[in-house]
Amino acid sequence: MSHLLVKPSGDHGRVVHVTPESAGWTYVGFDLNKLHAGETVEGNTGDREVCLVLVSGKARVIVDDVDFGTIGERMSPFDGKPHSVYVPAESDWTVTATTELTLAVCSAPSLGGNLPPRLISPDHVSQEVRGKGSNTRYVTNILPENEPADSLLVVEVITPGGNTSSYPPHKHDQDDLPRESLLEETYYHRLNPPQGFAFQRVYTDDRALDEAMAVEDGDTVLVPKGYHPCATIHGYDLYYLNVMAGPKRTWKFHNAKEHEWLLKG
Structure with missing residues (x-):
């Protein structure tokens, strides 16, 4: 199994635990908790x-x-917008x-911005449609760069069955602004219906990193660098939650040159 593919450890409690140390990087942390009422x-x-x-x-x-x-309102990630809460550094939180x-639980280094905790309600998040045809997907911006935070960028995407996403392939692994920003990223995947699967490839131009993974409901994929397109199969919609962070809080990406023709016309 790819070292970039993190399988859930069970179906109750903290089932995913990604730290900068476990991922071998610097910025992004991601936990996934499944709790019963009470x-x-x-x-x-x-x-x-x-x-x-x-x-x-x-x-x-x-x-x-x-x-x-x-x-909270939705009982499925495929049903409406989320409720979220921003929690600043040096704070206790209870859910x-x-x-x-x-x-x-999405985390990244604080830069001492001294921001207050705040509710990010469904009516406060924007949604957009990206792509066309079989590359159409639906994006919900939970914590985009135009909203206050120190390092974190958080977004949800729903990709209809049979479609591609994070495509044409793009990357953001160079601290080379304004052309490209360096951002680590996690993808937390869900499928509807849950017995489905999708595919994600993480690769660099020189293919020093080149991993293709079948992702199932509840899997998390680490993207330390490189391009990272997804494709879901017919009949199964794909949800993913992205967490990104790096030395500068901006999303500037570079498309794979050989696939940029897909953006024309």
């Missing part, structure tokens, strides 16, 4: 900032002395599930 998960951000994304289910969220109450809950 169960609690908590943490302290330390020198990192966190975005709590309710992938599915409802929960009461408290950050330090700010009680956001019970939030108590009020239904079955899938909670993503």
